[in-house]
Amino acid sequence: MKEHLSALIDGELDTAACTPVLAELAGDGELKRDLHDWQLISDAMHDHPILSPDFMTKFSARLATEPVVIAPQAFKRKRSLFKRALVPFSAAASIAFVGVASWQAYSGMGMPGQAAPAAIERVASNDTVNVNVDAARIHDYLVAHREDAGSPFAGQDMVSISYQVPQSRQ
Numbered sequence: 001m002k003e004h005l006s007a008l009i010d011g012e013l014d015t016a017a018c019t020p021v022l023a024e025l026a027g028d029g030e031l032k033r034d035l036h037d038w039q040l041i042s043d044a045m046h047d048h049p050i051l052s053p054d055f056m057t058k059f060s061a062r063l064a065t066e067p068v069v070i071a072p073q074a075f076k077r078k079r080s081l082f083k084r085a086l087v088p089f090s091a092a093a094s095i096a097f098v099g100v101a102s103w104q105a106y107s108g109m110g111m112p113g114q115a116a117p118a119a120i121e122r123v124a125s126n127d128t129v130n131v132n133v134d135a136a137r138i139h140d141y142l143v144a145h146r147e148d149a150g151s152p153f154a155g156q157d158m159v160s161i162s163y164q165v166p167q168s169r170q
Helices: 002-010 015-027 029-045 055-065 081-107 118-125 135-150
Strands: none
Touching: 002 015, 002 029, 015 029
């Protein structure tokens, strides 16, 4: 049986053979002493520190005297005033930036130094051009597109016109 116990300690015993050795170990006091001695020898050979024989008794007594903490108290972290105000101010700054960018984009206040295309300047510098257009044909088109004149998105693209039907065509 001591050969099987030695194989068990060395990890050379398979799982099926461990059960009878452990059953024998539970009932035989001499086998328990041999196991204890062999484990001390193994610890000394592997440079494991040798603990006192009553180590577990002392450890159990010290463990029993310690208070039992069921749930630790929550740690409350205090943040500085600067860190608490940082998020709202950054959100306000972001909203202000989007507002200013939108206002500039839709009101025609582009970047400084941005030049208008030459074609627009040339048309703006020309005098009025008279064009003969059939009044009945263009009337519905002008009425439909005049509804967009109040839109804030159509500010730069809209051209003011006056629609007058010539007296001779009525």
